[in-house]
Amino acid sequence: MNALLATVLQLVGVALAPLLPGTIQTLKARLQGRRGPSPLQPYRTLRRLWSKSSVAPDGAGVIYRMAPPLVAACALVAIAIVPLAGFSYDLGVGHDVLALIGVLALGRFALAVSAWDTGNGFSLMGAARDVMLAVFAEALLALTFLVAALPAHSTDLGRMISAAAGVHPWQQIAHWCGAAAFILVVLVETGRQPIDNPDTHLELTMIHEGPLLEYAGRDLALLQWSAQARHWLVLLLGAELFLPHPLAFPGALGALALGIVAQCFGLAVIETAQAKMRTLRAPALLGLGCLVALAGVGTFVTGVA
């Protein structure tokens, strides 16, 4: 029964993921005085892409063809790793946060390598920038999770979420530091401004969109869904680890939904009010996030507050 429920909850994640970027897009349009597309637009795009055949560039090999399913599989495993609303049931991949970081990194790597396989200049440029940012983004991700793992004395996400529930964690400086650093994690993992501009058509400025340029049809649908799954993952983790929520199941579910909507709104506001920053300044911003997270670790370890 638990296995069935866990599978159902995982499928909820799979199904709801496209709704998040869609909602952000709609909110952004409203904030900018436009009507904008429906929040369901990503579903329509996925359906359209799914019914199209794929086209591969000349000379692209097995790496190019394998990347989309691999990236999607990574996203799927990552969704299985993260417990939903405190409901943790092991689907055979555990709930370890280090595994999550590894799976996300594998997805990023697969996409970057696919760019090398196509040899497309814009794909390569985007992938190279993504890899450069990843050096900083992964350190930030690890440090932020460390802040959440310390009170739980475990890297098991189920325990970390329990430890972050209730009022108690908010009395610690470390938790505030972690929450601040996680805002940057959300921005970089979802590929949004000021780090990256998801709406741009300017190939020269692309980061996350770059490696997707050579893909079409089902491959592109898989990659787009994977990017949407990343939204789901980080916003879910943000709501579970760094936003107030109760421990009990129904309350936790409600808090989760509220938390995710609030984060979508926050992203829409940031994207509307912020221009994209200079490419070479982004590492400094992520470095600042690392410092904040490190400060959180420091206060916890030394017992300050």
Next chain:
Amino acid sequence: MADALDGGERFAGAWATSTGGWRIALTRGSDARVLACQPADRRLDTVVDMVGAAVWDEREAHDLYGLEFTGHEPMRALIKHPAQPEAWLTPVTGPGVHQVAVGPIHAGVIESGHFRFHCVGDRILALDTRLFYKHRGLERAAEGLGPDQALAYAARACAACAVANSVAYAHAVEDALGLEPSMQLRRQRTVLVELERAYNHLNDIGAVCAGVGYAAGSMAFSALKDRAQELCSQAFGHRFMFGTVAVGSGALTLDAGAADALRQRLRELRADAGAAWRDLQFAASLQARLEGVGVLEHDRAIQFGVVGPAARASGVLGDVRTASPRLAYEGFTPAIAPRGSGDVASRLQMRAVELETTWEMLDELLAAPLVAAYTSQRERASSLGIGRVESSRGETVCMVELDAGLITRLHLRTASYANWPAVAAASAGNLLPDFPLINKSFELCYACADR
């Protein structure tokens, strides 16, 4: 040529004729004159060593009219698109140097142009632009037509500069025919030119915001630009004001009520544009992207013969409106660059400052109704005429040669044509992801150059 330049005259364009002739236009204030020659075997000495601005003109004459210029080395293809890279690319070699090709088909609604970047990593060393994908041969197509029919070829070269190009053409023909526009006609055309400047500047400010992904500013200025174009449409029947300019006369009328209504709406637009501009000043993330990017130094702006807001942003004082006896610009003083640094920030600021002058001029010009207006015969007709207009992007020069009342040569040298080489110069040394921003800070037309 050297004497003329030493004497304070400015190069304003050069063109070949179908009989193998070569013409160079020189200006001083509102005066313009043309040096003409008929080189034997289509070979003559280059002037690019004295006038950097003539590089494109000579390359064009070489490609289209087969003229050879001694001393212009290497003569790289401009309008022709040879397959061999060495025929048109700057040779750039060294460890880690690679090329990045962009276009001619772009991902957005952008005209056709190919950009070849020579880079090390994300740093641009040099940029070669290949335009003229939509070369329509408008100038040749206009030959043999009467001045009224040929107007369409100048007007439709580019939509966003349709008024400036048409007025420059009308001036050129009237100059050749010895016609002098009446005060009413000058006022009428000045209103059109300034309205065109207003919507273009609003558009270009929004374009810079879009270049850095600043959605709030981009949307605000897109909306303002659209309002301005709607006003054009309501007052003159077309969003790009097509069909409002004629040779020798002006049929536009705007009675006192309509003129006052337009004036009122423009005042509202001015207030809203001012508020939107102030909002941009407080957008720290936008401002952080602009300074020190895409710098076009004062000396290089002069060397390349850059015109318009881009030149003034580099501290080069020059504005055709100060010497436009054929338009109603009496007492006009050009906007001074608040900062002459020549970067993206100063080009953006220049547009905002010029918008203020434009609003004020429109307010004055629309104080009285517009009535149908004509030209009067002032002097004897000649075979050659030159018209100059300050478009929103800078000095646009139109030249016509007439024979027995028919056009034998039409040449349009737009501000975009003059400024394209500067985009490449301003991009060198910057980062690749900043190029769209630098390009948008010039916001040049492709169609205006392609003709």
